[in-house]
Amino acid sequence: MKRIIGLAATIVVVALILGLWLSTGTGDSIAAKSAAKLGLSPAFGPYIFPVFGGLYLLLVSLSKHGWPEGDGLSRGVSKSRMPMVMGLLFGPLLALLLQTYSGLQQFDLIDKNGMMMGLAILDVLFFLFMGNYMTTVTWQSRIGFRSPWTMKSEQVWVKSHRILGRGLVVISFLALVLLAFMDPKTVIFVHIGTIIGLKLVVYLNSYHLWRKARLQSA
Incomplete structure (x- = not known):
């Protein structure tokens, strides 16, 4: 039951964050300011939070499961290593999604x-x-x-x-x-x-x- 409640809470929080980011522009504004403070171009704004989130998940996964054994990616992805793989992919993929939507909006294509x-x-x-x-x-x-x-x-x-x-x-x-x-x-x-x-x-x-x-x- 705790896992069900945890899943539901996670979905709600992620949905609220994405809704805020995509519909109000608040997320883009915060990200642009953060990029400016880091000395980066505002175009990198949408990548900041997702990439840091992905790195955090990666570090957590590595701390729990360690580095994968074998010859890198040639051995395939073990099911026990899925949390680490998700940590690697989640941040960049979400950033790419947000950046794509932002670009399509600017050209009135979406x-x-x-x-x-x-x-x-x-x-x-x-x-x-x-x-x-x-x-x-x-x-x-x-x-x-x-x-x-x-x-x-x-x-x-x-x-x-x-x-x-x-x-x-x-x-x-x-x-x-x-x-x-x-x-x-x-x-x-x-x-x-x-x-x-x-x-x-x-x-x-x-x-x-x-x-x-x-x-x-x-």
């Missing part, structure tokens, strides 16, 4: 509705990827859906992640279809709300699965 549509598409595609990923997570992996009962039984873990992964794929696919008929902002809120509800259902179902397995083994 408006706020276009921004919301872009964010909605990114949101849906991200959870489509996560849904597919969740069906492959190994037992007690660092990245996975954890409850007191999934941690006690590998069988409960596998079944819970299968339900969660497939649920995310179905919900995200339906959200992608709804983007053709509904306002992007509405789709984002409905999509995120449905995902939180799905996680709550999977959390409660993991207890049911664990209890059922325990009774069968008795």
Whole structure:
């Protein structure tokens, strides 16, 4: 339950920050002033906060997981190293997104509705990827859906992640279809709300699965 509340709180905070940055121009103003204080061109403004955020996530990931073993990127990305990879990519990618939107706005090639549509598409595609990923997570992996009962039984873990992964794929696919008929902002809120509800259902179902397995083994 704490993880569900934490996820919901994180989504709300990120949504508020992005909304403030993209819709009011406050974020751009603060970033431009910060760039000026650092002696940088105002054009670098949108990159400042996301890049520092990415570096912070990278440092946190390295402190927890250490440097990856093997021959660099040739060994592929281990699931246990995903937090470090996310830390590496999050800052620059978000900065690039904000910079692109800022440039398109200046040339009147995109408006706020276009921004919301872009964010909605990114949101849906991200959870489509996560849904597919969740069906492959190994037992007690660092990245996975954890409850007191999934941690006690590998069988409960596998079944819970299968339900969660497939649920995310179905919900995200339906959200992608709804983007053709509904306002992007509405789709984002409905999509995120449905995902939180799905996680709550999977959390409660993991207890049911664990209890059922325990009774069968008795």
